[in-house]
Amino acid sequence: MKKILLSLLLTSLLYAKAPEEEKSEYAYEPIFAGTLLAFIPNNIPPGQCLFEPYFFAGTVNGVYNSEWENKHLFKYFESQLLLEVETGITPWLDITLAIDESYTVSKGRKSLHYADTKLSLGFQITTGHPNSATPDFRILLLESFPTGKYQHLDPKKNFADITGSGAFETWIIAVIRKVIYLTPRQVVSLNLNLGYDFPSSVHVKGFSLYGGDAHANGSVLPGQQFFANLGLEYSLTTHWILGLDVHYMHQNTSHSNHPTIHLPSSEEFSLAPCIEYNPNIHFSLEAGAWFSIAGRNSLAFTVGVLTVAWLF
Secondary structure, eight states: OHHHHHHHHHHHHHHHHHHHHHHHHHTOOOOOOOOSSSOOSSOOOBTOEEEEEEEEEEEEEEEEOTTSOEEOSOOEEEEEEEEEEEEEEETTEEEEEEEEEEEEEETTEEEEEEOOEEEEEEEEEEOOOTTSSOOEEEEEEEEEEOOSOOBSOOGGGTTTTOOOOSSOEEEEEEEEEEEEEEETTEEEEEEEEEEEEEEOOEEEESSBTTBOOTTOEEEEEOOOEEEEEEEEEEESSSSEEEEEEEEEEEEOOBEESSTTBOBOOEEEEEEEEEEEEEEETTEEEEEEEEEEEEEESEEEEEEEEEEEEEEO
């Protein structure tokens, strides 16, 4: 009888412990810092600041023509330093400033120019939780200021000295992210970004992003743009994360009152795999690559990317 009671006691202890172990496994929370191209899904808390520099370096290998064929008409080296600073204003509002400088070398000719400057407001609509179907949902209102070079280009540089559009561009961007537990220790983050752009008209002289010649002088209405980006993250451990961006960009035809100024509609598909090391929620280090896989009237490129994020 004593053996039976002892057996029942041990069995009850084992079954009593199982739910507690399962609960601790589901409490596993990997640190997702975001992929290379996706916008972060949550505002920065009030009183805190996110400092995040990006470094890009690689080559433009040619251009995709209107038939989706990659034509190796030219090749040049490009490096880019992008700095983003984001700070919280209220629990539902934050602000981000992005400044950008580009250095290129084409046929031995060097260019160093600022790119367009971007300022955005982030509006937090909902915040997700692991046991809820509610996602992180954020709306960005972004304004791009034409501080980059887009006209008076050197035709011998194969467009390597273009760093801006020349237009004031207003973007509306939706950021939707959901963290999904496939198993207690296999966690993925799905971050979908959808954006649409409303550009202003641009006055153009000489060779420009929009075509033309040395004597061109006219106005252009740039085509509106749409992009979709799906950022995928998979937790190897709490601190080591694999990431991938699947990116699509479309631009409508740009219209001009000058016969030599014309920019056709374009499309671009690209991928950006990366690996993240996030020792804590305040610091992140990511490295990866960004490369085009298909396009129409767009550039073919391959670049390496390195970024560091510091939240303080």
